Amino acid sequence: MPGETYIVDQSGKRDRKMTKADRNLETGFDFEPRSYEITQEKINIYSRYVFHGKDTKNIHTDDETARRAGLPRAVAQGRYPIGYLSEVLLDFFGRGWVQGGKLEVSLIKGIYPGDTITIKGKIRDKVHEGNTIRIVLDVWIENQMKEKTTVGTASGLVDDGGERTPEG
Numbered sequence: 001m002p003g004e005t006y007i008v009d010q011s012g013k014r015d016r017k018m019t020k021a022d023r024n025l026e027t028g029f030d031f032e033p034r035s036y037e038i039t040q041e042k043i044n045i046y047s048r049y050v051f052h053g054k055d056t057k058n059i060h061t062d063d064e065t066a067r068r069a070g071l072p073r074a075v076a077q078g079r080y081p082i083g084y085l086s087e088v089l090l091d092f093f094g095r096g097w098v099q100g101g102k103l104e105v106s107l108i109k110g111i112y113p114g115d116t117i118t119i120k121g122k123i124r125d126k127v128h129e130g131n132t133i134r135i136v137l138d139v140w141i142e143n144q145m146k147e148k149t150t151v152g153t154a155s156g157l158v159d160d161g162g163e164r165t166p167e168g
Helices: 040-050 063-068 079-093 096-098
Strands: 006-007 013-018 030-037 102-105 116-129 132-142 148-159
Touching: 013 030, 030 063, 030 079, 030 096, 040 096, 063 096, 063 132, 079 096, 079 102, 079 116, 079 132, 116 148
Parallel strands: none
Antiparallel strands: 006 013, 030 116, 102 148, 116 132, 132 148
């Protein structure tokens, strides 16, 4: 039976268990979605990190600058919600994410302050790699209107439980 870890909500409270990646999970399995609230304050903090602690007016921190660039208002940095996606993948794969995780995504719609994003994923394939199995996921981020904002593929490693390919 696959292992479980608890999902912790943004306040630090244990919410529910999250299934851990395991060789026995079947293709088509959806991991438990996890939601995050995007706030201007969090976007500003992320921008300070990117700009070495400095507050700057840019398309992420200032509505007027964003409008001059053709956006409706300040928009979250693309890498900011990808951090949440990576956090969920770390919880799902554990050590297999750190040791062999891969992520490729496309940003297809802006994420704005006030949005609630939900990280989702489904097992697409399982591929033997030596004495491990690479679980390949279709991953995406949706906003509160169920619109996809980010789409892509992620994968991580799990122990094959002693199964060996002809080469291994």
